[in-house]
Amino acid sequence: MMWSMSRTSVLETFLADHPASTADRAVTDYAGLQAWSVADPAAFWESVRSFFDIRLGGDLEDAVITRSDDPRVFSGRQFYRGTTLNYVETVLRHADARPDAVAIVDDAEPGGPDTRTVTWRELVHEVSVIADALRSLGVGRGDRVAGYVPNTAEAAIAFLATASLGAVWTSCGQDYSPAAAADRLGQTEPVVLVTADGYRFAGKDRDRRDAAAELRDAVPSLRHVIAFSRLGTDVPGATSWTDLMRDGDDVSTVVPEPVPFDHPLWILFSSGTTGKPKGIVHGHGGVVLEHVKSAALQSDIGPEDVFFWYTSPSWMMWNYLLAGLLCGATVVCYDGSPASPATGTLWELAARHRVTVLGTSPAYLAQCETAGLEPGRDHDLRLVRMLGVTGSVMPASAHTWVEQHVGDHVHVASISGGTDVVSAFVCAPTDVPVRPGEIPAVALGVALEAWNDHGESVIGESGEMVITAPMPSMPVGFWNDETGDRYADAYFSTYPGVWRHGDSITVTERGGVIIHGRSDATLNRNGIRMGSADIYSVVEHLPDVEEALVVGVERADGSYWMPLFVVPAPGREVDDTLRETIATALRTEASPRHVPDDIVAIPAVPHTRTGKKLEIPVKKVLLGADPAVVADPESIDDPDALRWFGEYAARTPAASGGA
Template identity: 45%
Template sequence: MTPTSIRPLWKPDHRFLEQSLMKQYMDWLFVKKGLYIRNYNDLWEWSVTDLEDFWESIWQFFDIQSHTLYRQVIIKPDRGMIGTQWFDGARLNYAEHIFRHKTAQRPAILFQSERQTTTRQLSWAELERQVSAVAAFLRQNGIGPGDRVASVLPNIPEAVIAFLATNAVGAVWSSCSPDFGTASIVDRFQQIEPKLLFAVDGYTYNGKPIDKTDAFRELRLALPTLKKVVWFPYLDPESRLERSTLWEDVLWTSANGLEFEPVPFDHPIWVLYSSGTTGKPKAITHSVGGCLLEHLKALALHQDVRPGDRYFWYSTTGWMMWNYSVASLLAGATLVLYDGSAGYPGLDVLWSLAERTQINHFGGGAAYYLSCLKAGIEPAKTHKLTALRTIGSTGSPLPPEGYRWIYESVKKDVWLISLSGGTDVCSGFVGGCPVLPVYEGEIQARLLGCKVEAFNEEGRPVRDQLGEMVILEPMPSMPIYFWNDPGNKRYFSSYFEQYPGVWRHGDFIRITERNGVIIYGRSDATLNRDGVRIGTAEVYSAVETIPEIADSLIIGIEKPGGAYLMPLFVVLREGQTLSGELVTRIKQTLRLQCSPRHVPDAVYAIPEVPYTISGKKVEAPIKKILSGVDPAAAASKDTLRNPSALDFFVNMNLESLGQSV
């Protein structure tokens, strides 16, 4: 079990604490509601016990603008969580709340890319003008409430503009990143039958232009419901797609100001997709009102994002963190966008962006920070990061050495926010809290309104023990449904099959004595040696401290006759070989840092670890392949960032599994 430190790496000083929006909210509860709350734990307990009063207080604290009054805060179904209704009767608009913050005092968006190294600014006035024009174009082409608008655009301002316009007219947004394969895009968009598509001629990654024109010709044929394609020539200003409308022509559409279509609270805002590595992607549909409340709560209270801040999270338009970062506009922040590789021309490109644009809130995947650590990057010595107030991490568990690197090599007084949630709620379940300290390797808190517990194998909540992460009460940003899922069958099987009426999220966690949270990896990839469950993140944290190891993957496989095999696969740094001495050192490290049960049965050198497009190690599909499942059924290559990484496992001699150096 991973130990956590006794002394915090960071804690809020008196001024930081008193000025935080979380403290202001607690004071507001005392003044407006007569609630005396001593500390965050008391606040959390109230938020998950009295759901109606808590979520109504979020509505009131953030002054939600509704075009009609709500009749009831929450209406629960007879059983379970599916079908829970929130703020029945309210009609509102997400984009309308974003434009409450328009001002001439600061830009709305800052943008930089591999291709455009100078920073482009988009004012609120220009943002409003362009969103107005695109919204008018959508209306002229028959796009209205409930219609689906699909997008395959890079992480550029035009993607934000297209989303805001879509939302303004009450339509439903759905986005894929242009680095997705055509088959993967078809698998997603065919489910929702979009009427209009925003498309791009290509994108740049690692300095290489990648043309997508032919791919969009294929995509249009595969989506017969499309009535219109809007073409954005990003790589080549002269590129054209037949029977499409140019983005620049759309911006000339006449508009009489920006009009917002009020929709019911539970009206769909967007359709996001599961990774699809092991089957058809689930079309996860969220509500306008649910995301509005959740994003204000998560960004303003739990990350202390406030008007005038500059907010950045490295993402693509195919990951829910893009939607989450756009939500920073709800809090009045300036959104900073970057399009391109985080490692080109070097791993310090994003730190240079942070310095140049004076980013206050910097976010990225845990894998990025660990890459910087292993490469010896020390931003504190090479960049002036005086504006930086928070660093966010998500995508996979950030191990203790990642925490140490941030405080030793980036900024010693920064507030590190490790966040974990998912596409399932387009937010976090556990994450930051500005009134609590940060301890090494430990997520600060369970978020307000998220009744997160760790269940043991008997389905009972436990403390300071490894357990299955569950959520016991509904949240407004839980899916309203999966698109095209009659009877909610896929929705139910995704979360509620194991524990009746309880959301099983699929993570393996420990809630510490401080009420912090440590995540040990996906529970479907959990190792089970001699009846003891082991989180894969524990193994990675130990193995990847060894200088010769660049990356690793561990799998547990049940063999006939009750045998259990646990092979470890390692990616070696350039010039290194998997010698007997190195294997011995790997095993000794795991035995000393973890336990004898963590020691693998065999160690193999591999060219690379397979990753999903959003940066998660592909564990469960590899387990299936090594258990003899047809590789085509076990994993979809189109959903992987590096599909060729599967080849090693597909070609592996299963009879020899367990025999290595």
């Protein structure tokens, strides 16, 4: 059955329709449902599939979770083998019930394109037109279509059109340089590029026509380009999106092609900490199951909701935003800065579009607090019932600020997950009370534990976050990893057969989770995971730089500090001129988000004796740890280089979050 549009929560309806029990009690609330979802995953996921009427072709008698071909790993391939579906069929069937309701709101900064709405009827038509165009260009099952796009309705439509054919979508935002985009998208050997003439950000038009041309030249597999306009200009050599729509009146309605449950839906990218970003492949079926569970069961999103998460096509939250369409909700695509033309722009957008579920980051909330904003007074936010927050650790003080300055009716839903599963491991369901400074619940179907250094599960103390059983949206694999060795090494090399995610957490006695930050060297700035390798590849090619080291530090006040430490070339010094040179190079050759908060001169970069930079030990030292404890001095090529960071942290308030 499809879920009701009543205000009875989806979770309540689900529990009424699917009675279940754990070993010691009937399931009557979220905690009981979470315990059951882990104790009997086959029954739980089949209940999710049935409740949301996820229609599968093939033999449903197979076990929902099957044995892995590789005992070291588990993945999205272990669910519903032998069945077929298409992500897009689940989305577009909402058009049958509500063809004239709004599916997508497309908005931009003042000076950009006018706000437009796309009804469900129009969404079906536009997806059909682009799917027909892609098919005419030779795109078929398994081919890759790349998006170099801003966050717009066209980006969502291009993805849906691609997936409807059984082709595979991959994308990044246009703030990435052509070289950085090619490092990601080029790995997949896409045959078609979907792009735009540019975008507007922070009050300025950003013309990306030359960048799109450079990207096309850098990816030899590309045969065609489809381009839409945000700045009122044409992209030379590209098929015009506007022309396709104008000539598409007679295009037949797309019929999504059934594909195997684990058939690739999209390819997202890792941060690239140790080299080129890895292509993370998710399957149609696993994403559908995970996203309806997460958006509907946990966040109570349904057809009456307007869902807006500030995001970018470079970030997995863009993919998660589209889960609103799976649930029949209206989604808001916003192309621009959340703080332009004013710091409170995000709140203004939420009020104007009657948003019910809004998503942002701790950094934006801190920015609003610093600016002295009163969003609840200055904007009509009575319809905002949930504020999702992710991207970094949310300090307890942010909860208080939201209650006092946004509204005490708002459920603050701090979540944490990853690109790896394109979802959250821990969450704040609408039916669970929120405790400031703690994420109140483990997500449904997630067998999460904190393990100490001995591989033992611990409660009330910090440990490594591990997942001990498969989730349907775990990757079906990495791109170009035929043996599966890279996949196994990424998640299962520390604890064979158990997923290690790289977060340091505490599981509380109440069942909540406190996130302490990344336990590895991945940079996680405002929710965008980046690799240090992306920064080194730019900075260490500058003639005035000998070597560099970058870390991301989650400070005690909840802010995130990303300093870059630089060893200048002989005869040079790290002055304002060199700092500007570094910042400009990173902004143009990587992206603006790769520009560090501080650029600091150091005498030497500490390495292991095999030459690996000691990013994790340096981060720990900057957080106050003793250099002699975080790494064995005998294992370091220059112990004095690590000790320097201890002295720097002691004399620098910025390292600990001080003034």
